[in-house]
Amino acid sequence: MKLSKVNLHLISSPLKKPFETSLEVVRNREAIIVETIDQDGNCGYGEVVAFSSPWYTEETIKTCLHMLKDFLIPAIKSKPISHPSQLESIFVKFRGNRMAKAGLEGALWDLYAKQRNIPLYELFGGSRKSVQAGVVIASKSVTDAMFSIEEYEKEGYQRYKIKISPESDLSFLKEIRQNYPHIPLMADANSAYSLKDLQHLKKLDEFNLMMIEQPLGHDDIVEHSELQQSLMTPICLDESITSYHAAKSALALKSCQIINIKMSRVGGWMEAVKIHNLCVKNNIPVWCGGMIEFGISRAHNLALATLPGFTIPGDLSSSSRFWEWDIIEPEIQVKNGQIIVPHKPGIGFEVNRKHLIKLLVHKESIVLDR
Ligand SMILES: [Mg+2]
Known part of the structure; x- marks a missing residue:
C-alpha cells in the first residue's frame, strides 16, 4: 500500500x-x-x-x-x-x-x-444507496425523552432506542407508549439486570418493543439464552458480541434473535463482515450500533450498513444529534428517515x-x- x-x-x-x-x-x-x-x-x-x-x-x-x-x-x-x-x-x-x-x-x-x-462499501459487497436512520434517546427524564422523540420525529427516524434501568423502566416505557403507541421502539439496558429480575423483565413484553438490548451481563451468553426462552420480546446482543466466535456461540445457544454489530467493538471491518455473513446464513437480522461518534466512524458505519443483512435501522443519526458541528463534510444528514450513501471513493466524506x-x-x- x-x-x-x-x-x-x-x-x-x-x-x-x-x-x-x-x-x-x-x-x-x-x-x-x-x-x-x-x-x-x-x-x-x-x-x-x-x-x-x-x-x-x-x-x-x-x-x-x-x-x-x-x-x-x-x-x-x-x-x-x-x-x-x-x-x-x-x-x-x-x-x-x-x-x-x-x-x-x-x-x-x-x-x-x-x-x-472506489467507494469502500463496494469492497464488501454493500449495495444500498441509502440506509434507514435510527436514533438513541439517553435521558433519565421522561419529559426530556418525549421532547426528544417529538424533535426527532420531524427528521422521520425509523427507530427509537431508549436507555433503561430497573428503577425506572416500567414508568418510563408506559409514559412513552401512552404518548407514542406506534413508534418503532426498543430498549437498551447496558447489562443493568440479572436473571433474578426475570419476573420484572417479563413485564416489558407488554410494551411491544422491537427488542431489548443486552439486558444481562456484558460478557454473558448462557444466561441470555435462558432469559430469551422466557421472554416474548426478542433479545438483541451488543456488549457480549466481541467477535465472530462470540456471535457463533450466541446463535448456537439461541441467546438472542437479533445482533447489534459495532465494527469497533469487534476489531474492525473484517470481523464485522464475518459476523454479518454468519447472521445472514442463520436468518438473524442485524443492525449497526453507534458509539456517540464523530463523522469518520459514522461514515464507516454508514458504509457497513449498506450490506444486505442490515435490515433493521441502526444507531445511524445526523451529525447534529451530538455535535454543533462535525469533523466531516458534508455532515451526515437524515432526511425522511434515510441517510443517502455517497457514491465517492473510500468512506465518501x-x-x-x-x-x-x-x-x-x-x-x-x-x-x-x-
Ligand atoms: Mg447497546
Missing part, C-alpha cells in the same frame, strides 16, 4: 447534551482520528471510539493511544502490507484491544479504497481540517517509509 505516515489526532468535544445510560453519563467525548498517508499523498481515515473511561468496554482513549503507538503501528512498520486484510494475521499476537485495532484497520481500508478510486484542528488536544506522527 506504499504507506508513508500515520497521524494520530486526539480530539475532544462536549456533547450538545449529556448522554445518560445505566452505567455512565457522557458529557464530553474524546476520540482518536487515525490518518494513514501513502507515498502519493492519499489519506485514509479511521476513528478510535473507546470512551475516556472503561464503562462500555475495557479500553479507553489512553490505552488505545498506547496500543497504536507502541504495538499496532510498529507492527505494520516492520511488516509492510499490500492489502488491509493482512492486518488480521499481523494483529493476531495482540490480544483484545479491538477498538484500537478497528481505528487503524478502518483508516487502511479507507485508504485502500481511495487508492482504487472529506475531513473538515478546520474543525479537526479546533478539537485537537494532542497529535502524534509516525513515519513508516524507510
Whole structure:
C-alpha cells in the first residue's frame, strides 16, 4: 500500500447534551482520528471510539493511544502490507484491544479504497444507496425523552432506542407508549439486570418493543439464552458480541434473535463482515450500533450498513444529534428517515481540517517509509 505516515489526532468535544445510560453519563467525548498517508499523498481515515473511561468496554482513549503507538503501528512498520486484510494475521499476537485495532484497520481500508478510486462499501459487497436512520434517546427524564422523540420525529427516524434501568423502566416505557403507541421502539439496558429480575423483565413484553438490548451481563451468553426462552420480546446482543466466535456461540445457544454489530467493538471491518455473513446464513437480522461518534466512524458505519443483512435501522443519526458541528463534510444528514450513501471513493466524506484542528488536544506522527 506504499504507506508513508500515520497521524494520530486526539480530539475532544462536549456533547450538545449529556448522554445518560445505566452505567455512565457522557458529557464530553474524546476520540482518536487515525490518518494513514501513502507515498502519493492519499489519506485514509479511521476513528478510535473507546470512551475516556472503561464503562462500555475495557479500553479507553489512553490505552488505545498506547496500543497504536507502541504495538499496532510498529507492527505494520516492520511488516509492510499490500492489502488491509493482512492486518488480521499481523494483529493476531495482540490480544483484545479491538477498538484500537478497528481505528487503524478502518483508516487502511479507507485508504485502500481511495487508492482504487472506489467507494469502500463496494469492497464488501454493500449495495444500498441509502440506509434507514435510527436514533438513541439517553435521558433519565421522561419529559426530556418525549421532547426528544417529538424533535426527532420531524427528521422521520425509523427507530427509537431508549436507555433503561430497573428503577425506572416500567414508568418510563408506559409514559412513552401512552404518548407514542406506534413508534418503532426498543430498549437498551447496558447489562443493568440479572436473571433474578426475570419476573420484572417479563413485564416489558407488554410494551411491544422491537427488542431489548443486552439486558444481562456484558460478557454473558448462557444466561441470555435462558432469559430469551422466557421472554416474548426478542433479545438483541451488543456488549457480549466481541467477535465472530462470540456471535457463533450466541446463535448456537439461541441467546438472542437479533445482533447489534459495532465494527469497533469487534476489531474492525473484517470481523464485522464475518459476523454479518454468519447472521445472514442463520436468518438473524442485524443492525449497526453507534458509539456517540464523530463523522469518520459514522461514515464507516454508514458504509457497513449498506450490506444486505442490515435490515433493521441502526444507531445511524445526523451529525447534529451530538455535535454543533462535525469533523466531516458534508455532515451526515437524515432526511425522511434515510441517510443517502455517497457514491465517492473510500468512506465518501472529506475531513473538515478546520474543525479537526479546533478539537485537537494532542497529535502524534509516525513515519513508516524507510
Ligand atoms: Mg447497546
